[in-house]
Amino acid sequence: MKEENLIIREAMQQDEEIIAEYLCQISFDLGCPARSIRHNWLEKTTQFIDYARRELHYKGFIAELSDEVIGSACCQIFELYPMVSDQYHKGYIWGVYVEPAHRRKGIATQLIQRAMAT
Template sequence: MLNIRATTDDEIAIYALKQIALEIGATEAMIDPNCREIILEWIASARKVDQYQGFVAEIEQQLIGFIGCQRYQKGYPQIIHIVQYGYIWGLYVEPTYRRQGIATRLMQTAIEYLSSINCTQILLHTSQVGQRVYEKMGFQISNEMSLKIDEN
């Protein structure tokens, strides 16, 4: 039976983020050798400042999925109207358990948590594969844009 629960085991987030990076085309060589320390430091700060919470999905005590969420501070002052943003990141489900509604259940849990800490709008970044899950849940493509700066 599927169980979704809050977790404070940040090692799970490290595993999930590495798996996501590899699935979107990164190689082991591209992943910072200090990624464990980087992620743990980032989560510790997010837990203090932004009410970070991680959730895991498990079946018979076997971890099969993860999601992280927190309050999100935009990169500019909110002067037009008050919106409290939440941010969802690191959604990962083990490949053999995909397409069974587990990602949706993790998302619902994260959305409920963000609502409980008074978030009124949720942001996330996604891959092409994940986009379908989010659109089914009511997420809309936004006007965010990005520019890759040439390192030369």
């Protein structure tokens, strides 16, 4: 079931905090206890996202429904050796998160597809 009025857009610098919050929430969803999360997790995560955007070919994507952020995904292109062809890109998609009330509706799939098209 697709959500009407869903927008998948490239994340902007002002979206870094919500992406960081979602990355932390993924840890909780995987069973990580709150006491194991570092006190400065938000600062560390937003610093990494900023650095990755500038230096590591990072892009983030935001899912919005009726002007409300309901999910995100991150991706990076890695070149472990010189790429001699423009046809292939190697990278990672990580940190895919959708708010629980909006899961099982294809939103994560759309986030991943957008990241893969980058």
